[in-house]
Amino acid sequence: LSRDRLDEDAWEEVEETLLGADVGVAATTDLVARLRERTRVLGTRSADELRAMLSEELVAVLAPELDRTLAAHRVDGAPGVLLMVGVNGSGKTTTCGKVARVLVADGHSVVLGAADTFRAAAADQLATWAGRVGAEVVRGAEGADPASVAFDAVRRGAEAGVETVVIDTAGRLQNKVGLMDELGKVKRVIEKRTRVTETLLVIDATTGQNALTQAKVFTEAVDVTGVVLTKLDGSAKGGIVIGVQRQLGIPVKLVGLGEGPDDLAPFDPKQFVAALLGGAP
Amino acid sequence: MFATLSDRLTGILTKLRSKGRLTDADIDAAAREIRLALLEADVALPVVRVFINAVKERARGAEVSQALNPGQQVIKIVHEELIGILGGEARRLQFAKQPPTVIMLAGLQGSGKTTLAGKLGRWLREQGHQPLLVAADLQRPNAVNQLQVLGERANLEVYAPQPGNGVGDPVQVARDALDHARRQARDIVIVDTAGRLGVDAEMMAQAAAIRDATSPDETLFVIDAMVGQDAVTTAEAFRDGVGITGVVLAKLDGDARGGAALSVRHVTGQPILFASTGEKLDDFDVFHPDRLAGRILGM
Numbered sequence: 001l002s003r004d005r006l007d008e009d010a011w012e013e014v015e016e017t018l019l020g021a022d023v024g025v026a027a028t029t030d031l032v033a034r035l036r037e038r039t040r041v042l043g044t045r046s047a048d049e050l051r052a053m054l055s056e057e058l059v060a061v062l063a064p065e066l067d068r069t070l071a072a073h074r075v076d077g078a079p080g081v082l083l084m085v086g087v088n089g090s091g092k093t094t095t096c097g098k099v100a101r102v103l104v105a106d107g108h109s110v111v112l113g114a115a116d117t118f119r120a121a122a123a124d125q126l127a128t129w130a131g132r133v134g135a136e137v138v139r140g141a142e143g144a145d146p147a148s149v150a151f152d153a154v155r156r157g158a159e160a161g162v163e164t165v166v167i168d169t170a171g172r173l174q175n176k177v178g179l180m181d182e183l184g185k186v187k188r189v190i191e192k193r194t195r196v197t198e199t200l201l202v203i204d205a206t207t208g209q210n211a212l213t214q215a216k217v218f219t220e221a222v223d224v225t226g227v228v229l230t231k232l233d234g235s236a237k238g239g240i241v242i243g244v245q246r247q248l249g250i251p252v253k254l255v256g257l258g259e260g261p262d263d264l265a266p267f268d269p270k271q272f273v274a275a276l277l278g279g280a281p
Numbered sequence: 282m283f284a285t286l287s288d289r290l291t292g293i294l295t296k297l298r299s300k301g302r303l304t305d306a307d308i309d310a311a312a313r314e315i316r317l318a319l320l321e322a323d324v325a326l327p328v329v330r331v332f333i334n335a336v337k338e339r340a341r342g343a344e345v346s347q348a349l350n351p352g353q354q355v356i357k358i359v360h361e362e363l364i365g366i367l368g369g370e371a372r373r374l375q376f377a378k379q380p381p382t383v384i385m386l387a388g389l390q391g392s393g394k395t396t397l398a399g400k401l402g403r404w405l406r407e408q409g410h411q412p413l414l415v416a417a418d419l420q421r422p423n424a425v426n427q428l429q430v431l432g433e434r435a436n437l438e439v440y441a442p443q444p445g446n447g448v449g450d451p452v453q454v455a456r457d458a459l460d461h462a463r464r465q466a467r468d469i470v471i472v473d474t475a476g477r478l479g480v481d482a483e484m485m486a487q488a489a490a491i492r493d494a495t496s497p498d499e500t501l502f503v504i505d506a507m508v509g510q511d512a513v514t515t516a517e518a519f520r521d522g523v524g525i526t527g528v529v530l531a532k533l534d535g536d537a538r539g540g541a542a543l544s545v546r547h548v549t550g551q552p553i554l555f556a557s558t559g560e561k562l563d564d565f566d567v568f569h570p571d572r573l574a575g576r577i578l579g580m
């Protein structure tokens with residue numbers, strides 16, 4: 001967006017910036033139409049102004065006014081319960097560790113529940129994170145019923161009077177009906193005992209259009225309350241969350257910026273949009 | 282959510298029922314629909330552009346103008362071109378003249394490398410080989426245990442002299458693994474490496490060092506089928522940083538269209554050898570270009 005006249009090339013550049021960041025055809029078409037209308041009404045002439053307007057529109061779609069704090073704390077005498085869900089390899093277990101790290105650093109006690117009893121060494125991985133950040137881990141045998149491990153974890157958290165219980169679940173692709181049912185059961189079983197205060201869908205920033213389907217199907221199954229956008233430290237822009245916010249109204253709450261315990265940050269719409277448009281954050 | 286390309290093209294091209302040349306406007310309209318379909322399937326923009334030009338070229342030719350149904354003919358061209366790109370130079374694994382054959386796995390975090398090590402090992406053993414799995418991801422928490430568990434399930438030996446979780450030198454492990462394989466008469470060595478980002482120069486240098494220490498016969502780039510536009514940048518980074526000889530498309534059991542495959546093929550010029558299609562060890566197959574072409578087009 002370096003030109004100083006709004007010719008068709010400038011518009012094409014806008015479109016390609018958005019499509020190239022995985023914003024997707026539908027959201028891009030929508031945004032460009034709105035911008036064309038605004039520039040027509042306002043008589044915008046320069047590419048700089050167009051860029052500023054595009055940035056404004058993108059930030060607006062991300063609903064910066066939304067509350068993005070995590071409902072991670074004790075309510076009504078019970079620990080906050082976070083449920084981490086998502087497709088395979090997106091960064092759930094790592095995010096459980098990082099979230100626990102933030103809470104522990106704030107002086108809270110945390111129980112991590114290893115309800116991924118399926119993937120090889122998944123519970124070991126969570127236990128390593130628990131050790132790293134100073135949290136307690138509750139785990140079951142390999143192949144144990146994930147819902148019962150989750151239940152044990154919230155029971156342990158309640159008994160120990162901790163601030164937060166974070167439940168890690170196995171990765172699953174949203175078109176696997178049986179696995180999605182299993183996830184629904186995990187949540188229902190926890191809810192027999194206490195409230196799930198936050199259900200976080202972990203989305204890898206490199207994901208393309210499939211993330212929309214992920215968000216839709218996971219929300220149907222477990223009523224997702226927030227997105228964690230991981231691996232934003234790579235070259236991917238993560239623009240698909242614009243479509244997720246626009247279609248489903250689920251806000252991004254946290255971003256993952258690396259593999260270390262401190263590589264987690266609150267989602268900042270302005271910073272995200274600046275990075276997406278290739279400018280300095 | 283996605284209309285199939287057939288639906289879309291039928292919409293604009295059925296009017297042209299009789300034989301006759303498609304006008305440039307017809308071809309442009311068709312090209313726009315094809316572009317949308319490819320973008321919705323996550324084919325990267327620069328690749329879409331090159332592809333569309335090739336299709337336009339052919340659509341202007343005789344095979345379309347003489348067709349009874351120009352819409353169907355255009356779809357056929359798109360399909361054929363896709364298969365051409367996805368399947369060009371299809372080949373089998375390259376084996377070393379002097380065993381052991383070394384297969385190094387590389388890719389982004391979480392793409393499916395470790396799982397693939399188990400699958401590939403199991404598959405090769407079924408074909409009469411004696412594979413050794415090597416735990417050279419000493420970074421990701423419990424990557425070594427994960428590979429050990431997979432090795433146990435698949436009944437394969439795992440060479441894991443270092444505990445990992447930040448302890449041990451992966452280059453040394455990979456180098457020593459070759460001696461170990463010779464001593465144990467293993468004819469194939471599959472090296473699992475840590476996930477790394479293309480933008481992480483230090484980690485890319487480590488991958489290059491593992492490569493230099495083992496001179497792999499195959500360096501397989503494992504990519505998640507759900508990846509979007511970033512496929513181009515990432516594939517370029519691995520092509521330039523490690524050198525790729527083949528591609529494995531993972532998580533194809535999902536419902537992603539898998540257009541990233543086209544991007545990776547375009548960027549690396551290397552064949553897609555295998556498809557990973559689930560979490561179990563036998564969810565694995567050689568790659569079928571025709572199936573993916575149909576899937577990208579929603580056919």
Ligand SMILES: Nc1nc2c(ncn2[C@@H]2O[C@H](COP(=O)(O)OP(=O)(O)OP(=O)(O)O)[C@@H](O)[C@H]2O)c(=O)[nH]1
Binds near residue numbers: 088116122256258
């Ligand atoms: N660069 C980077 N890597 C990350 C980030 N978050 C997670 N990872 C890495 O991504 C890989 C997968 O992370 P996991 O936390 O195991 O993912 P998961 O969703 O629990 O995976 P499954 O349980 O197998 O479905 C690991 O190598 C992590 O270190 C991030 O924000 N940035």
Ligand SMILES: Nc1nc2c(ncn2[C@@H]2O[C@H](COP(=O)(O)OP(=O)(O)OP(=O)(O)O)[C@@H](O)[C@H]2O)c(=O)[nH]1
Binds near residue numbers: 089171389558
């Ligand atoms: N559904 C499905 N899941 C897969 C497939 N391949 C791997 N997975 C899952 O994806 C997740 C990540 O797989 P890994 O093999 O640990 O990936 P990786 O590339 O070794 O990850 P890092 O070592 O952290 O970089 C795990 O949950 C696997 O079970 C596949 O083809 N289909």
Ligand SMILES: [K+]
Binds near residue numbers: 232234236237275
């Ligand atoms: K980024």
Ligand SMILES: [Mg+2]
Binds near residue numbers: 093094116
């Ligand atoms: Mg996990």
Ligand SMILES: [Mg+2]
Binds near residue numbers: 394418421474475476
């Ligand atoms: Mg691995």
